[in-house]
Amino acid sequence: MLGFELGLLELFVSVLGVGIGIIFGALPGMTATMAIAIFLPLTYAYELHTSLFLLLGLYVGGISGGLIPAILINIPGTPSSVTTGFDGHPMAKRGEGVRALRIGITASLMGGLISLVVLWLFTPVLASVAIKFSAVEKFLIILFAMTVIAALSKGSMTKGIFAGFLGVFIALMGVFPDNQTIRLVPDMFRIGLRDGFQLLPVLIGLFAFSQLFQESEMGMKQAIVKQDMTKRDQTAKFSIKDFKGNFINVLRSASIGTFMGILPGIGGSAASLLAYSQTKNFSKDPDKLGTGAVEGLISSEAANNGLTGGALVPLLSLGIPGDSTTAVLVGAFMLQGVQVGPLFITQNPDLWKTILFGLLVANIFMFIGMFYPIKYIANIIKIPKNRLYPAIILLCVVGAFSARSGNMVDVITLVIFGLIGYFFTKLKVPVTTFLIGFILGRDLEKYFVDSLKGSAGSFSVFFSRPIGNFIWVLIALSLAYAYYDNRKFQKKSRTMK
């Protein structure tokens, strides 16, 4: 009936994923991306469809967990819950901590479900367009994805583009499949780096180890919990009436989150900020927002969970990851030898159903697992980081080592890219652009070379197809927007100084 297996194992790993995801989401400095990167190696042990339940659970849990510290200590647990604290924390301060948490969790569930519907309806449509793409359009769509991502690296557009192309360059290291010639690899590393750097250690390095270096630089300090906001006497209780009059708000915020997710590279913080500002625009009394208004809290959480389904749309229809977390998910597919792209749904109908169902299950588990025991779950923020990081190091090293069943080169890759990620953050170079360049670099080359082969080397081929020309227009538009937005941002930050 379902078209795929659903046993106890799948449900178990989904619960496990959601649980671990919530922990990562709730600890400031640890993200959903990091959780997925660390647990990727574990997916070797399972089939792809079982591991998808785990990974989607980590994704949903990781995005949702961020609301706990945002509300209780006004520190967002993940970037996507920045706006949650605006109204959630004031509520907690006046003794409505549990109510705020429960409203946030319910809004998260709604956002997740709405985005799931969009994913279900929208992906096949986009894929059916993309299926007609030739090498030219495939090349251009990757170029487009890279410009959009760079366009959104606020105030550092050139750095973003540079990082993207650097990622491409590093992806090109190793053997070129057409003529089996190794390039860009120094002679002494010929054997270890024949196929270039492996995706898995690069991912774990960029997202887990770089964070490790940053945290150790800051001395692994714990966020201070001054008083327990959930144990105090509660002045107001959660009731479903809290959502009365917020129907449009939920729908609008979740849609904003979802569609921001569909655009490559935007990420949760931008999505929830936009949804929050729109809620303020439409609100009857906008002055109340920021002082503990239920509206604002609902908007923020509906938007950031809306992102989960949205970010999967470009991944499953075009093969282009929507944010850094889905970029890590690409890794999971690649490691299992499954190609994501326009043909994904038609070639893997079972996996497609698994993804939809896995997301649904994860959202439900997230709700059940957080809503009722929230008073206990809130203690997650007290888990000491200095005891957690050594375990993470161990998991990362084991994961990298097993990437190609036992190769020290991959462990060294892990450390190198950990340092690269650390330096990038220091120099304010966006890591996501670099990663997406790295993931798409080989495809970019293949489609470019194939296009030129088909046209006997003539560059006019890139302007010869109607859909291709349309994508050129999109590229031009995104660059123009980027230039304008970049200017605006720089002016703004100058006046703020």
Added chain:
Amino acid sequence: MLDFKLPIVYSTSHTVMPKIIFGVLVFLGVILFIQYVMKTRKEGGRLFSLKGKRFFEENYDRVKLFGTVVILFGFIVFMKPLGFILASIIFISLFNILYAGKFGKKDLLLSIGISVVETMTVWFVFGYLFDITLP
């Protein structure tokens, strides 16, 4: 219309894309440099001075940051000769001790205890249950 041509020759086809990307990187690098020069001019600073610039956070934790790098390096070097279990217990203990920052007897024992349990769990789950290759 102007028509550039770049015929793909089989024997050198592996160099086409790297050359282009390298060109793009140099071009972007120049732009970044020009932007940097213009910015420092505007602010009236000197071009290559490090004054007022800071790489590390203020009052950063030197011991933990460089300790992490050193212990990681040791972990990698000794992983093969010592074997996974022994090397992990030793180096994960070191990480625990470093991050805990307390050196009482109880703290040391706790750190070692944690790493023994973690190492054995990972070894059991990955190496034994899932049959994943460990160092």
